[in-house]
Amino acid sequence: MLIGAMEAGGTKFVCGVGTREGEILEHVSFPTEGPEETMAKAVEFFSRHPIQGLGVGTFGPADINPESPTYGSITTTPKLKWAHYPMLPELQKHFHVPAAFDTDVNAAALGELTWGAARGLDSCMYMTVGTGIGVGAVVDGKVLHGMNHPEMGHILVRRHPNDTFAGACPYHGDCLEGLAAGPALEKRWGAKGIELADRPEVWEIQADYLAQALVSYALIFGPKRMILGGGVMKQQQLFPLIREKFKTYMNSYLQNSYLDDLDTYIVPPGLQDFAGLKGSIALAVLASKVHSL
Amino acid sequence: MLIGAMEAGGTKFVCGVGTREGEILEHVSFPTEGPEETMAKAVEFFSRHPIQGLGVGTFGPADINPESPTYGSITTTPKLKWAHYPMLPELQKHFHVPAAFDTDVNAAALGELTWGAARGLDSCMYMTVGTGIGVGAVVDGKVLHGMNHPEMGHILVRRHPNDTFAGACPYHGDCLEGLAAGPALEKRWGAKGIELADRPEVWEIQADYLAQALVSYALIFGPKRMILGGGVMKQQQLFPLIREKFKTYMNSYLQNSYLDDLDTYIVPPGLQDFAGLKGSIALAVLASKVHSL
Ligand SMILES: Nc1ncnc2c1ncn2[C@@H]1O[C@H](COP(=O)(O)OP(=O)(O)O)[C@@H](O)[C@H]1O
Ligand SMILES: Nc1ncnc2c1ncn2[C@@H]1O[C@H](COP(=O)(O)OP(=O)(O)O)[C@@H](O)[C@H]1O
Ligand SMILES: [Zn+2]
Ligand SMILES: [Zn+2]
Numbered sequence: 340m341l342i343g344a345m346e347a348g349g350t351k352f353v354c355g356v357g358t359r360e361g362e363i364l365e366h367v368s369f370p371t372e373g374p375e376e377t378m379a380k381a382v383e384f385f386s387r388h389p390i391q392g393l394g395v396g397t398f399g400p401a402d403i404n405p406e407s408p409t410y411g412s413i414t415t416t417p418k419l420k421w422a423h424y425p426m427l428p429e430l431q432k433h434f435h436v437p438a439a440f441d442t443d444v445n446a447a448a449l450g451e452l453t454w455g456a457a458r459g460l461d462s463c464m465y466m467t468v469g470t471g472i473g474v475g476a477v478v479d480g481k482v483l484h485g486m487n488h489p490e491m492g493h494i495l496v497r498r499h500p501n502d503t504f505a506g507a508c509p510y511h512g513d514c515l516e517g518l519a520a521g522p523a524l525e526k527r528w529g530a531k532g533i534e535l536a537d538r539p540e541v542w543e544i545q546a547d548y549l550a551q552a553l554v555s556y557a558l559i560f561g562p563k564r565m566i567l568g569g570g571v572m573k574q575q576q577l578f579p580l581i582r583e584k585f586k587t588y589m590n591s592y593l594q595n596s597y598l599d600d601l602d603t604y605i606v607p608p609g610l611q612d613f614a615g616l617k618g619s620i621a622l623a624v625l626a627s628k629v630h631s632l
Numbered sequence: 633m634l635i636g637a638m639e640a641g642g643t644k645f646v647c648g649v650g651t652r653e654g655e656i657l658e659h660v661s662f663p664t665e666g667p668e669e670t671m672a673k674a675v676e677f678f679s680r681h682p683i684q685g686l687g688v689g690t691f692g693p694a695d696i697n698p699e700s701p702t703y704g705s706i707t708t709t710p711k712l713k714w715a716h717y718p719m720l721p722e723l724q725k726h727f728h729v730p731a732a733f734d735t736d737v738n739a740a741a742l743g744e745l746t747w748g749a750a751r752g753l754d755s756c757m758y759m760t761v762g763t764g765i766g767v768g769a770v771v772d773g774k775v776l777h778g779m780n781h782p783e784m785g786h787i788l789v790r791r792h793p794n795d796t797f798a799g800a801c802p803y804h805g806d807c808l809e810g811l812a813a814g815p816a817l818e819k820r821w822g823a824k825g826i827e828l829a830d831r832p833e834v835w836e837i838q839a840d841y842l843a844q845a846l847v848s849y850a851l852i853f854g855p856k857r858m859i860l861g862g863g864v865m866k867q868q869q870l871f872p873l874i875r876e877k878f879k880t881y882m883n884s885y886l887q888n889s890y891l892d893d894l895d896t897y898i899v900p901p902g903l904q905d906f907a908g909l910k911g912s913i914a915l916a917v918l919a920s921k922v923h924s925l
Contacts, residue, residue, distance in 0.1 A: 554788070592786060
C-alpha cells in the first residue's frame, strides 16, 4: 500500500510516495511559486502513483481543525497568493483517499517520534530554525493541537545584554523568531548565517535565545526529547552551547531522568532533511488508525 | 456511588465525598502539618464513607507517572517532612479502590472543564496565583503530562521597567513565580497583597507579568480558555488589566475565535474554591472511564 506525502514549505515543496513503514520510494522537489503552478506539480506527481492515503505537512498558519469550515486551508500569511488557499480541498478534488493535514513541524515531530530521533517515546518537540522559527510537538502520542496548531516560535525571551538588534518580527519585533531566525541573524550581523560560522559572539547570543525558549517549553509541556533542525542549526557548534545555557537557565529545577544527559535530550533530527516528508506519511498512518484507512 | 476526593494543599487539606456528577455531599478541611498527622485525618474522614473511587490533587512536585516506581509520591519539596512522602500508597493501604493522582492545578483544570468555567471545551488552563504560581492544563480532553506534570509557573518573563525587585524564587530568582506570587508581592511592596488593593502601580506590574506568561501559554499549547484563581486573583481589578496587556503582547498574531472576546477567554474559576476538590472527583471519574471503575 502506497501513501502520498507532501511537505509544503515556504521555499520549496517536496512530494513523495512511501510505505506505511516510512520508507520513501520516490520523491520530487520544486520551488514554491503561486498555488496554481505549485499545486499542479504536486497533483501531477501523485497522479502517477496509486496512493491510498495522503499526508500533508504545510507551512503555516493553516487551519488544521477538522471541524472547521476552512479545514485544510492556509490562513493569513505574508505570502499573499497563498492566503486562505484551500490546499487540502484542492488535493481532495483529485484524490479520493483518506487524508491528514497538519503543519510541517507537527509532521516532523511525529516523523521523528515514529522513525527518528524520538523513537520509542510518547512525546517530543521539533523546532526548525530557518527562515522562521517553527515548532511542532507530540504529546502523549498525539500531535499537539489547542485552539489551533502551536505558534511557539513567537514567544518572548529576555534580551541578551550584548544584543542591540531591534528584532525582525512584523508582529512582535523582538520575539524569539524576530531575534533568532535566519533573517534576524543576517540583519543583526550584516551577513548570512553560513558566513558567520567562525564568529563566536554570534552563536553565543543565538544559543542564549534558543535555550531560553527550550527551557520554557520544557517547563510548560515537558517533551521527552527536543529535536532542532532547519538551516541555522547546520551550525553544529550551537548544540553544546544551547545545552550549557539550558542547564544554567533551568538551574536543576526540573528533576527528571530525561534531563540527566542533555546530549540525548537536545538533539539534531534523526531523519535529517526527511523529517517533514516522513512525518507527513506518519500523519496519514496515524489518521488511518483512527479512521481505519 | 460515592467518590472520595482529596485536595492536598501546602497550607490546608480538603477532603470530600461526592457523586460522579461532581456534587460534593460532605467535606472537611484541616491545616497541613506533617504527613503522619495530616494523612491520619484524611484516612479517618474517608473511612466513614463507602467510597468506590478516589481522586487526589496534590501540591507538587509529585510523581504522577503511573509507570514510575515512586508513582503517587511527593518528590523534592521545601516542606522537608513531605519530601518523597508516598501519599497515594498510604491511602491505598486503607482504601482498595481505583485511584487517580495528579497535581492540584491539573485537577482544578479538569474540574473546571468538566463542571466549571471551561465546560463544553476540550482544553483549558488553570493557574493559581497564591503562595506559589501553579498551572495545570487539559489538552484534547486529557490532563497535560509530559516528562511529568507542567511546572509552568517558573518560566522567565521580561522585567517590567519600573520593577527593581530582585525576585524571590530560590531556583531562578526572577522567574514568573519569583516576581508575581503572593510572597513576591509582599517582599516587593512591604505589605500583603490584600493591603495593596488601592495602589494601581502594584497591579500594573503584576498584570504585566501574568499577561506575558498567558501569551506564552497561548502560543505554545493554545488552551481554549484560561482560568485564573488563587489568593492574589481575589484582586478582581487584575482581570481587565491582564486582558488588556495580553492583547498588546499578542498584537493580533493569533487569529482565533476563542480570542475574539478576551472577557470570555481569561476568566475567574467557575467552581470558586471547589475547583481542586471537584477536579479530584473528575480525575477519579476520568480514570474510571479508562479502567472501568
Ligand atoms: N549552514 C548554514 N549556517 C547558518 N545558517 C544557514 C545555513 N544554511 C541555511 N542557513 C540559513 O537558514 C535560513 C533558511 O532556512 P531553511 O531551513 O534552509 O529554509 P526554510 O526555513 O525556508 O524552510 C536562511 O536564513 C539561511 O541563511
Ligand atoms: N484578597 C487578596 N488579595 C491579594 N492577595 C491575597 C488575597 N488573599 C490572599 N492573598 C495572597 O495569596 C497568597 C495565598 O494564596 P492562596 O491561594 O490563598 O493559598 P495557597 O497558594 O497557599 O494555596 C498569600 O501570599 C496572600 O497574601
Ligand atoms: Zn513574533
Ligand atoms: Zn522559579
